[in-house]
Amino acid sequence: MSGEARLRVMDRAEKEIMKLSRTDIGAVYEFMHKFRNNPEQPGLDLKTLQGDSRLLAARVKRDIRALLLHIGERDYLLIGVEHRSSVYEDLDRYAYRINRVTGGLEVMEVDPIDTQPVGDSIIGRVLGPESESAALFDAYTDAQLIELGVSEPLLPGIRRIASEEELVQLVDRAPQVTTDVLFALYDGKSYDEVLEQVTKPVRTADDVDVDDLAAAVQRPATQVTTDDEALKFMLAESFERWQVFLHPTQRRLVERRYSGPARVGGGPGTGKTIVALHRVAHLARQLPAGTDKPILLTTFNRNLAADLKARLTTLGGDELLERVDIINVDRLAARVVAEQEPRAPKRKLDDNQAPQLWRKFLSKEVGETGWDADFLAAEWDQVILGQALTSRNDYFKARRPYRGRNLNRGERDQIWDLSERFARWLAASDSWTWRQVAVRAAGLEMALAAGGGYRYRHVIVDEAQDLSAAHWRMLRAMVPVGTDDLFLTGDTHQRIYDNQVTLGSLGINIRGRSSKLTLSYRTTRQILAAALEIMSGESYDDLDGGEEDLAGYRSLLRGGQPFFCGAPTWDEERDLIITQLDDWHRPQDGSVAICVPTKELAADVMKSLESEGVRTVEIGPDGPKESDGVHVGTMHRFKGLEYQRMIIAGVTDGLVPRSMINRYRDTDAKKYQRERQRDRSLLFVAATRARDELAVFWHGAPSPFLSRRQQ
Incomplete structure (x- = not known):
């Protein structure tokens, strides 16, 4: 039988695709297109694997095979992409099951020569002999771990894990929910916290039929990509695969009905912006038919607003954009003033x-x-x-x-x-500052609200930590007080502008409606550890009169250690940059960026690279001016961006932090501390833009924000 088929992609397959070259990624997408049109066409060489009629392999190209699970009539799930020899010479290592707690589909790999249960075969191959150290999860019974959603066949092996290295090796092959649970417990969360934050969002209320694959694939715990455009985007921009993907544990934040203003916090790469975007889409779906724009999506600077618009287009297309006003907050304030006071300074x-x-x-x-x-x-x-x-x-x-x-x-x-x-x-x-514009706009909107006039039904704010009190007064006045009025996402550790506010004093009460994301989907554990060292010794507010920390902030991704190196002079530091790009084979596809503290250094880097034949792209106020090339910009320009590889250069004492702030040390100690903290946050933001690899350079004395280990 021939004809069109349904093909979905499991999250574990996406991770394997991300490791391929761009040429091979293109081949995978071409395979998906052909398979959907007709799985039986001869060139795909679709075959049932030995021992299970539901497991199949198909040809992607000469040396790459796709591993598929047959869900039902003309319905398939891509669960892996591997080298041809791995598929056909090791047929029995693949296993799948349905989790009784989440109802989700789990795919695992087992060792065919091991006669132990699935869990032992994985852990035995990864860990080897019994460890003499204390096991990490002895404090929890099997029943507790199963209740949290841990895959039952893995329990015997989990009992033998005695180090973080062994844990990382295990979860590299474990189902996602098992990975999330084990890392949350390892990182110090209590059983009840993990049950509430990790398990509850993906627990199924259904009676689980362990043979019903079709039902299992539909449940949140089974992370699949279904939309063809989303697949194309994911494959074309593999290192930004999380740009529109909502993790199942975050769905409750998106779809919850809030009785008033709500805030979602969390470190870099935890998905705050994605939550904000999906919140916009969720609220838009609840709107009555119309052509107006009752939803505002705003942020502090222009390049972030442009990025939000691009991502929202990917998420919902023009139909969604027609109901949402997307604009950065200063331009919004200027628009308010221009509408009501045309003679205001230009x-x-x-x-x-x-x-x-x-x-x-x-x-x-x-x-x-x-x-x-x-x-x-x-x-x-x-x-x-x-x-x-x-x-x-x-x-x-x-x-x-x-x-x-x-x-x-x-x-x-x-x-x-x-x-x-x-x-x-x-x-x-005929001049005034942007802060003056915001203050005036707030006054105008408050007067409008006093008469019962409101511009929006819902307001969503990304990077909330960067807005001033005047911005918040204006936004508060733009939407009536009530259910689902204001939704904020942000992280005060990433505050790079001198705006410190307490929302409660501005009529925005978020008490009882604050959530915190702790799992980074962007940055490796190694890069994250280096970034957290930069932030050590500082305290940050939570926008509501309390303190916010990064406790529990973690990553499931592994990679190499960041590279730190100094040079005697700036000229020699530029040579380090060239050498690093050579080590990375000078990629020109927009996956590499260079970040520096000043415009002058950025211009110098671009000039030097161009003289070496390296194409560069400046990151301006609206983001990168083009795609292909090595992106170069100042630290402020990297807010909201992410790259596969990053170089942070000029991390020199006097540049990071700026020497000019020293004049406040004796005359205004609090301002000195704020400015120093702001520079530390800038470096933190820059370091957490990297996904896979990070190199940090300086000339002369290194920044005091780098630890002695890093120096």
Whole structure:
């Protein structure tokens, strides 16, 4: 019988595909296309494997075979992609079963010469003789592990695991739920926490028929890709396979009905942005038919907004985009002001220019020498604009958290006068800062809301840690208080702008509606460990008056150790960059990036690489300007991006952290600490953009953020 067939791809097969060359990945996609059209066509050489009529192999190319499971009539599941000899010379090592707790399909590999149960055959091959060390999971009974969703045949082998290395070797061949459970327990989560966070989202309420493969494939615990476009995207951009894939354990966060504002936190690569995107799609599906855009998806900077739009297009196409307003928060504020106050200043100045503008204002316009320009710029930005103070009396009564220096009433009076004059001075040149725009937009939206007018039904914010108080006031006023109003994702460890807020004080109460993701799907354990060393010794807020840490943050991916190396001079450091690219065979497919702390270093790197015949692509405000080539940019530009291999260069003391912040050490200790923490977060963000390999270089003295082991 010939004709079209259904072909789905299991997560374990995706992982194997990711290890192939781009040429072979293309061959796999071509195979899928042909197989769907007609599995019986002669060129595919579809064969039943020895011992099980449901296990089949098919030809991808001369030396690669696809391993398939026959689910039902014209329904197949791709469960592996391997070398031809591995499939035909070792036929009996494949086994599959249905988990009684999750109801999901599990595929495992066993040793055909081992007569022990499935679990022993795997672990015996991986671990060898009985370990003399204490077993890692002795604290849990077999019944408890089974209740958590661990695959029963693996239990005898799990009992023998005595080290992280042995655990990693086992889970490399284990079903995903088993992997998630074991790593969560190993990383310190309690039995109840694992039951709630890992098992509950994938536990089935159905009676499980252990012979019904068709039902098993439909359950959340069986991670499969079904859509042809999603498959094509995954194969074309294999190292970004998680860009639109929602892990089953995260689905409850997406589909839950929240009684008010909700926040999802977590370290880099844990899927926060994916949760936000799927939340948008979920809310859009609940909307009544129409042509308006009642959902806002926003973030801090332009390149992230562009990335969100591209990903949302992949997820739901034009039909979804027609119901969602996607714009970065400053442009949104500017749009609000332009609509309601067309005579407002046209020229918008970057907030980072404020200290320089204050210096010019004080020296040339008023001749004021009694105040430090940096202090006044920060006071104006963080207190007067940050709290949207509109009168002298309001400023007299205002609390000044994070400011360091106390001010008496007379000093506040002087600062208020100077701030009013400074604002008028800017306006005289038809200018104002983006922070001023946000404050004005917040006021306009609050007035609109007071009259019962709201722009949106739902607001979703990604990278929430980077927004200012004025941004939050504006967003709060744009959506009515109630069910599913605001949904925020972010990580304060990645805050790279000087915006510290307490959401509760701004009318956004997230108490009882905060969740934390701890499993990284992007970064290897080795790179993650290096990144966490960068963050050691710092404390971070949780946007709600408490502290947030990275406890339990972990990865299931393995890779090589990051490479750290210094050079005496910048010229010699550039040579290190060239050598590293040569070691990686100078890939030009957009999978490699170079990150540096300043624009000047970025320009110098691009010039040097071009002279060596390496094509480069600048990462601008809207992201990489092209795809093919080695991407180069400053640390700020890498927010929200990810690469297969990364070089972070110029990690030198004086550049990371910036030497200019030392002037605050004695005059404003709290600002000094904030600026130093911000630079540390920038390096952390950069390090966690890498998926497989990371190289870190410096010249002269290395950054103090690098540990002695890394130096």
